Amino acid sequence: MTETPTTPMTETPPADPLLALDRVEIGLAADPQVRAVDGLDLRVAPGEAVALVGESGSGKSVTAYAALGLLAPALRASGTLRLGASSYDLGDPGALRPLRGGEISMIFQDPGTSLNPVMTVGRQLEDVLRRHGGPPRRERWRRVVDLLAEVGVAAPDRVARAYPFELSGGMRQRVLIAMALSCEPRLLIADEPTTALDTTVQAQIMDLLMTLVRDRGMAMLFISHDLGLVAGSCRRMYVMYAGRVVESGPVADVLRRPRHPYTKALVGCRPTADRRLARLPSIPGTVPPIGSMPSGCRFAPRCPIAVEQCRTADPELRAVGGNVSVACLRASEEES
Amino acid sequence: MTATSPVLRAANLSRSFRVRGTGQEVRALRGVDLTVPAGSAVGLVGESGSGKSTFARIVAGLLQPSSGELELMGTGVAGLPERRRRRLAAPIQMIFQNPRASLNPRLPVHRCVAEPLLAQGVRPARQEVLGLLDRVGLPARVADLHAHELSGGQCQRVAIARAVAGRPALIVADEPVSALDVSVQALVLNLLKDIQEESGTSFLFISHDLGVVRFFCDEVNVLYLGQIVERGDAESVFADPRHPYTEALASAVPDVSDVPDGSGADRSRRIVLNGEPPRPEQPPPGCAFHTRCHRRIGPICDETAPELLPTATGLTRCHLRA
């Protein structure tokens, strides 16, 4: 695909991003050579929704935690985070703290473990509003109930007075979404934000998020394993495998014509079949554990087209045209 | 238990929760009839908050029903002393909706996985545990980690390895694959199918992913506001939904072909549910779905509660039933 004037601006990596993560490495504090993320670069512009997808355990959530300065003590990050004109060192979580909940907010992957179990969810929402200069005290409760109504919970007044254990999984997830949106962040990191929701509520939440992206210029990093959801919402995507980005580019190109063998295999695994299959297709083999990465391409042990060279040379992410970048030695050969 | 008795049978099962500080009650389940025949996989789908996990927790013995009957392995549980109830539920394993919280944070993964076997007085060899981890796509290294050192999907797979370890008669799986990428999801679903074939394990399978339910389940039940509104074989329920709520659910499944083609045209087939979601403290009179139904026929829907009645392919609770 060549660049044409009709190609939306947002499909090219933004020259003027709101968020830029550069050379992110995340390793064990005790043994920094053991890395969960190894040299990741990522950009999100204002008013842009960007997807981060990839194999379970590939490093999506720890990348998000690192950006918020919230990594577990056992992990250590390096690299830089730029937010607008300011730069921060990812190795200094304290410096990132002031951004949290104001400039950047996050919807965490585990709704069950991210809420305080002994405080009503309404009180927790009020706290967030108070800390970030929300409405005056008298109006705060009203705002809490409105926020819960916005994320589509039935009986928002009851839910506000409930403790987390009194709510269903999807209700807790929506409380977290309301919390993340309450301070009107410039950047939202949404880590699997709709996994506990039925399809109709999910669609409603995606509408809400996309409205904020479109109308308020919110930047969104959308972590998801649901390629259908990514297709319907994001313009660009990054695909991770074993701590690295292996492919990035416009969603339409990556999903319609995946070039990295991992992306290809992933797209091929979707249970799209209308008839009932005896077995679902999956990628043979397992992802290498952190700490014992193969030399050469990390996907080589599972790759159907690997050649000898793949086991020795570590492929760099390189542009292959149409704003797509691929980390595969054979990517362009496969094309022709 | 006889060869033909279902592993699970619920009749007219209800459960309410008192809302603190008010005289009201959340009616989480309202008269649910559901049977899981031996060796089959029965799906439970429905709106967030419709009572799916409440049903699962009653089956697991973590909650008592407010009324109605529950039989496990052909034996009614009402009035059973706690010890007998627990013995009856021994061949049942749960996969909880929140996998991280369901794993003991102080135990290494291999101990978590071995738990159900240890409970049966069997100490599995390490090799056996590693074999189970391998079947859910986890490397041996994971065996010595703790839950907080795992990704969301890794926790979920540990919970699955634990659930299948003891070859239970029934697995109650609450969103078992929601945190997994499609490839790992396929691996795990194939494993569960194998376990079903090898050991005759039955499943009560709760999921928001209709594609997964369609692949895995023989029968599917659709829950709305604590009631079953549609039941049928998984294939026909999603291919040809009879209840308007099921129709809306099926219409909102995201698809890779949703990627915008640049024309700006909205090609979605999605049915948008308008109106406030009803409160489970005060289910609407008449049809519980009438406040949001895109096919509402008229006053009959607002006034008369439809019953769950047979259609050509299953059961549906809608006056439109034809």
Ligand SMILES: Nc1ncnc2c1ncn2[C@@H]1O[C@H](COP(=O)(O)OP(=O)(O)OP(=O)(O)O)[C@@H](O)[C@H]1O
């Ligand atoms: N506290 C920790 N100590 C050691 N290793 C960790 C820790 N937290 C995460 N890891 C490891 O880092 C890797 C990446 O984890 P991460 O949670 O980022 O995966 P993910 O891409 O979000 O996966 P999923 O899709 O399953 O949520 C995993 O292999 C995990 O085991």
Ligand SMILES: Nc1ncnc2c1ncn2[C@@H]1O[C@H](COP(=O)(O)OP(=O)(O)OP(=O)(O)O)[C@@H](O)[C@H]1O
């Ligand atoms: N312990 C409790 N105390 C009070 N109310 C409760 C309790 N447990 C559940 N509820 C209420 O019962 C209703 C049904 O909850 P349940 O967890 O069964 O829903 P669900 O169908 O599993 O939803 P989801 O798909 O979001 O997980 C909800 O309105 C919830 O708030």
Ligand code: SF4
């Ligand atoms: S009974 Fe009426 S309101 Fe209820 S689902 Fe059928 S058509 Fe809709």
Ligand SMILES: [Mg+2]
């Ligand atoms: Mg994660």
Ligand SMILES: [Mg+2]
């Ligand atoms: Mg639930």
